[in-house]
Amino acid sequence: MTTERIRGISSFIVMDVLEKAHEMERSGVNIIHLEVGEPDFDTPACVKAAACKALENGHTHYTHSLGMIELREAICQYYADAYGVSVDPGRVVVGSGTSPVMFVLFSALLEDGDEVIISDPHYACYPNFITFMKGVPVTVPVHEEDGFQFRPEEIERRISARTRGVFINSPSNPTGNLLSAERMEQIAALSPQVISDEIYHGLVYEGEEHSILEFTDDAFVLNGFSKLYAMTGLRLGYLIAPERFIRPIQKVMQNFFISANAMVQVAGIAALKEAGPDVARMKATYNQRRVYMVRRLKELGFGITVEPTGAFYIFANAKHLSNDSYRLAFDILEKAHVGVTPGIDFGQNGEGYLRFSYANSMENIEEGMKRLERYLSKRS
Ligand SMILES: Cc1ncc(COP(=O)(O)O)c(C=O)c1O
DSSP, X not given: OOOHHHHTSOOOHHHHHHHHHHHXXXXXXXXXXOSOOSOOSOOOHHXXXXXXXXXXXXXXXXXXXXXXXXXXXXXXXXXHHHHOOOOOGGGEEEESSHHXXXXXXXXXXXXXXXXXXXXXXXXXXXXXXXXXXXXXXXEEEOOGGGTTOOOHHHHHHTXXXXXXXXXXXXXXXXXXXXXXXXXXXXHHTSSSEEEEEOTTTTOBSSSOOOOGGXXXXXXXXXXXXXXXXXXXXXXXXXXXXXHHHHHHHHHHXXXXXXXXXXXXXXXXXXXXXXXXXXXXXXXXXXXXXXXXXXXXXXXXXXXXXXXOOBTTEEEEEOTXXXXXXXXXXXXXXXXHOEEOEEGGXXXXXXXXXXXXXXXXXXXXXXXXXXXXXXXXXXXX
């Protein structure tokens, strides 16, 4: 028998789609994967070289529990260059991915029954992090006509004596949209602390992303190397927290994680300092795919009211096809051999939508769109 804590968390539906796709592939079916939220690019050569060199140079031991100081300094320099904000390296906690530091953050922030406000739709794992720590996720619907941006007044209405944080994610997974500076400023001015997941920063094709630290220092930033630097499997991420939280968080890091992988931290320094040209190349390619995919999905009749300008996702309205996105996604997989993520994976308000990822080659995206076109013509 497992614990109530584990029974309280849901599975990640996109993994069900992926597992079914893999089963079909094993029986010889060719699948176009537009469901995965993982860069298709190889990790930049400078990052791989730095990791190999780090191994040779003996970076095979524990590091400081908050992360190597050189990496924490490089992260602060990156935030200074990108957003003009000054962050002390003593406020940075490095972990093996954004996910583990999110876990640590909620362990430090939440008492039983404390509330965290999240958008609906939202990144599928957020409510699970919160409920696992005995907190309560409070959802605020965001709307297609607003480009799925939070309305600050709707957040305000849900603030209670138990609210410990407001989660923002811009550019967002699953919508690919950005939160405007004006709305971020308004949200930062509300009483709960903001938790800003900035993992898709740098992958912005129109407009500009903003760090929450431009508006307030009393906030939490989550960020990592998985997306921007195509380093998902290397596992590296970080948290920037107000100083008073660092010592308590450090106790958790010391006891439960000891430190992030040493060699990967050295690779992270190389990513921040040397991978700029690689990021520019990947970003330009993502943008070409984005423009193409938005156009094709619209031609195929999907609703995209506000074009996404960040991350590598398009959250398309498919309500004219079905109000059961789970069944629709499996139908598309089985009949068109294209993997897409059902909107319901991202919350009740995501029902009726499908998330398409353009983290795949242009050739595969073109083929995926052709298959979808054939599938739709047979339905009608
Ligand atoms: C919004 C968001 N936050 C966090 C993560 C987790 O990233 P990491 O690989 O750094 O644990 C993801 C991964 O898909 C994500 O989409």
